[in-house]
Amino acid sequence: MNRQQTEEELEIDLRELFFVLLGKVHILILAFILGALALYLVSITFLSKKYQSSTSIYVLNRQDNNVVTYSDLQSGTQLTKDYAELVKSRSVTEKVINQLKLNTVYTDMRELDSRQLAGMISVDNTTDTRIIRITVTDTNPARAQDIANAIREAASLHIEAVMDIEAVNVVDYAEMPTEAVSPNILLNTLIGAAAGAIAAAFIIILLHLSDDRIKGPDDVEKYLGTSVLGTIPLDNSMSKIDKKRKKR
Numbered sequence: 001m002n003r004q005q006t007e008e009e010l011e012i013d014l015r016e017l018f019f020v021l022l023g024k025v026h027i028l029i030l031a032f033i034l035g036a037l038a039l040y041l042v043s044i045t046f047l048s049k050k051y052q053s054s055t056s057i058y059v060l061n062r063q064d065n066n067v068v069t070y071s072d073l074q075s076g077t078q079l080t081k082d083y084a085e086l087v088k089s090r091s092v093t094e095k096v097i098n099q100l101k102l103n104t105v106y107t108d109m110r111e112l113d114s115r116q117l118a119g120m121i122s123v124d125n126t127t128d129t130r131i132i133r134i135t136v137t138d139t140n141p142a143r144a145q146d147i148a149n150a151i152r153e154a155a156s157l158h159i160e161a162v163m164d165i166e167a168v169n170v171v172d173y174a175e176m177p178t179e180a181v182s183p184n185i186l187l188n189t190l191i192g193a194a195a196g197a198i199a200a201a202f203i204i205i206l207l208h209l210s211d212d213r214i215k216g217p218d219d220v221e222k223y224l225g226t227s228v229l230g231t232i233p234l235d236n237s238m239s240k241i242d243k244k245r246k247k248r
Contacts, residue, residue: 056171
């Protein structure tokens with residue numbers, strides 16, 4: 001019996017909260033619009049556009065000059081992490097910085113060191129292949145292309161020297177990106193809209209739950225535990241007359 005009563009009270013409370021929010025739907029809509037507008041303005045004003053340019057290399061150390069064996073492919077997959085570390089190594093990044101003079105002409109009058117450049121580089125490979133994709137993310141599309149190609153050239157020589165392999169072949173050269181990969185203005189706008197509506201709903205519910213005033217017969221039974229025998233309707237016309245008399 002107690003469990004059934006608890007479930008009924010919970011259902012009534014949820015229904016009550018639903019109607020509370022429904023009565024404040026205009027506030028929710030306004031918060032939805034303001035949240036979307038705020039994140040939209042932040043995205044187009046304060047967040048810098050970033051571009052990505054990718055290049056690919058193929059690393060294969062053949063046991064036989066004419067035959068590619070299964071062990072070649074298997075060992076190549078296992079060494080992918082080694083290649084990734086070599087691509088982002090200090091020897092490669094410093095060479096690229098000096099070659100492109102990134103330590104003197106980078107944006108915002110800020111010198112770019114090897115660790116910062118390594119953070120702009122991501123390395124991945126397709127499963128069960130020895131094709132390594134090098135991606136550079138930068139705020140300048142042309143510079144992203146130049147850095148990606150320079151990284152590929154320097155990394156190819158470094159991998160050949162360190163891993164003692166025959167050659168590193170180019171699969172794809174880096175191209176200049178035409179569209180930014182971030183910020184995602186549409187996604188940010190939707191997040192802002194949802195956050196605004198959720199925040200408004202939370203505040204409305206919090207204010208409603210903290211309001212312990214008696215507003216009607218239902219509240220009397222709910223908070224005081226007594227039944228209401230009758231109610232006296234308020235005559236609006238009489239209340240207006242009383243207000244006028246008080247003003248006089």
